[in-house]
Amino acid sequence: MSDLVTVENLHKSFGGLQVLRGMSFGVPEGEMRVLLGPNGCGKSTFLKTMIGLHRPSAGEIRLAGERIDGLHPHEIARLGVSTKLQVPSVFRELSVYQNIRIAVQRETGRDARSRNMVIDETLDMIGLITQAGNRAGNLSHGHQQWLEIGMAIASQPRILLLDEPTAGMTPEETQQTAQIVLRLNRQKGMTVIIVEHDMAFVSALDAPILVLNQGSIFFEGTLRQVRTHQGVKEIYFGSRA
Numbered sequence: 001m002s003d004l005v006t007v008e009n010l011h012k013s014f015g016g017l018q019v020l021r022g023m024s025f026g027v028p029e030g031e032m033r034v035l036l037g038p039n040g041c042g043k044s045t046f047l048k049t050m051i052g053l054h055r056p057s058a059g060e061i062r063l064a065g066e067r068i069d070g071l072h073p074h075e076i077a078r079l080g081v082s083t084k085l086q087v088p089s090v091f092r093e094l095s096v097y098q099n100i101r102i103a104v105q106r107e108t109g110r111d112a113r114s115r116n117m118v119i120d121e122t123l124d125m126i127g128l129i130t131q132a133g134n135r136a137g138n139l140s141h142g143h144q145q146w147l148e149i150g151m152a153i154a155s156q157p158r159i160l161l162l163d164e165p166t167a168g169m170t171p172e173e174t175q176q177t178a179q180i181v182l183r184l185n186r187q188k189g190m191t192v193i194i195v196e197h198d199m200a201f202v203s204a205l206d207a208p209i210l211v212l213n214q215g216s217i218f219f220e221g222t223l224r225q226v227r228t229h230q231g232v233k234e235i236y237f238g239s240r241a
């Protein structure tokens with residue numbers, strides 16, 4: 001299958017600080033990749049560059065063969081790239097249902113019946129149907145994260161980017177989040193790129209891993225291969241791992 005996302009020789013500097021230095025990889029349509037790497041190696045910078053919040057210093061990002069680097073965030077979103085970053089984005093005063101409805105309404109061209117179907121399907125996907133009438137601000141931290149995932153998928157994107165979605169969650173919520181992401185990927189066929197540190201979560205996803213180090217992809221393989229690769233152990237897990 002051809003790549004939905006192609007990242008080629010991507011560079012991003014902030015002043016004199018070179019964060020991304022020749023990052024290259026591809027993700028075939030319908031697949032998932034986990035982006036791992038030590039703190040400050042540029043994982044969030046990559047996600048923000050992909051959604052147009054940062055302009056690359058050099059290199060290309062393609063979606064289904066078309067260049068998206070340099071486009072505005074709303075143009076990239078319209079092409080089907082959706083994201084849940086670490087910054088909270090739910091409307092706390094509104095209900096769970098209203099939050100999802102707002103996210104669905106951002107899409108044009110749907111009639112009311114099909115909008116309602118998307119809202120119900122989204123609530124089902126994120127496991128919050130029984131909480132639909134609750135105020136978003138009253139949800140637990142974990143459930144708010146699921147709601148944010150729901151808002152990100154309500155536009156039915158081609159690719160979903162998640163930045164540390166399980167941060168601050170309990171171990172049980174973390175496992176349930178893995179199930180949500182797996183449903184999106186395996187049942188809905190959504191392409192997913194996830195930045196994550198939690199190894200229990202990464203293990204549950206059972207997806208190929210990209211290890212980012214010093215601004216470029218250092219290694220690509222399974223979690224098992226990553227865990228036993230001497231070079232990765234040294235840069236990521238520390239030499240004692």
Ligand SMILES: Nc1ncnc2c1ncn2[C@@H]1O[C@H](COP(=O)(O)OP(=O)(O)OP(=O)(O)O)[C@@H](O)[C@H]1O
Pocket residue numbers: 014017019037038039040041042043044045046
């Ligand atoms: N807007 C910015 N201006 C200047 N420097 C920045 C900016 N954004 C990120 N950086 C720097 O770029 C480097 C990479 O940051 P980034 O947040 O991408 O790392 P990360 O791999 O996501 O880290 P973590 O795992 O800790 O979240 C850091 O040194 C950071 O201080």
